[in-house]
Amino acid sequence: MKWTPVESSVFWAAGYAEDNGLLYLLFRSGAVYRYFDVARRQYEEFLEADSKGRYFGRHIRGRFRYERMRRRQ
Secondary structure (H helix, E strand, O other): OOOEEOOOOOEEEEEEEHHHOEEEEEEOOOOEEEEOOOOHHHHHHHHHOOOHHHHHHHHOOOOOOEEEOOOOO
């Protein structure tokens, strides 16, 4: 999985593991979250969204099972 930097006041980067539908989001706070069963199309829409935070709030938060991973150093 490769991190893709994003322009956002909320996120530093996003990554996607297509073989198991995992979306990884690196928040500006340093927190890393992994979201399960996310379609590639949703990952691409996230990357293309004018506001990543707004897209996240409307289409990802509360809709997918997730886990917080380690803080990125």
